Amino acid sequence: MVTLYNFIRQDFPANSENTKGKIFGLFFRLSNFHSRNIALRALLSPFRVFYKIFFEWIVGIEIPAAAKIGAGLTVYHxxxxVVHRDVIIGQNCTLRQATTIGNKTDNGRCPVLGNNVNIGANVCILGDITIGDNVVIGAGSVVIKSIPSNSVVVGNPARVVKRVNIDQTVIEEVI
Structure with missing residues (x-):
């Protein structure tokens, strides 16, 4: 069984030097735990209200409390x-400012992101697509097609420019 303490601390190691990320992670995970656990809804309701008002309305991070996001989420700047409620994000994902992840049409399907995805600033990831594991998405990219694992993508529309090993050594330059 996952304890509340372990659940809310799951993003701390990824944010060891990022105090803002730790604070956001703490409140996101409290709200996320609230949405999963009926027994704690009354106890955690004040955190859910604070999360919604402060982070979504004031700070400008719209990541729904019910979002399915793996451990190790890092949020910079x-x-x-903006992340749609139906998006699925794997472990060790990094998000930066002005990033949108969601559907392309009303009631359309949303992206599924693998593990170890590093997303640059001003990125849009839209539609029924899959982003593989160990992917780096360059700043300003618009991703509307699935991306294979171990890739570096850039541009509008985004295209693969490198294929890399897990340790980031280049396998192939596609440029």
Whole structure:
């Protein structure tokens, strides 16, 4: 069984030097735990209200409390991060400012992101696509097609420019 203490601390190691990320992670995980656990809803309701008002309305991070996001979430540079409630994000994902992840059409399907995805600033990831593991998405990219694992992508529309090993050594330059 996952304890509340372990659940809310799951993003701390990824944010060891990022105090803002730790604070956001703490409140996101409290709200996320609230949405999963009926027994604690009354106890955690004040955190949910605080999360919604402070982080979504004031700070500008719209990541729904019910979002499915793996451990190790890192959020840098707060304003303008929007994640649709149906997006699935794997472990060790990094989000930066002005990032949108969601559907392309009303009631459309949303992206699924693998583990170890590093997303640059001003990125849009839209539609029924899959982003593989160990992917780096360059700043300003618009991703509307699935991206294979171990890739570096840039541009509008985004295209693969490198294929890399897990340790980031280059396998192939596609440019």
């Amino acid at each position: 707060f304003p303008g991060i």
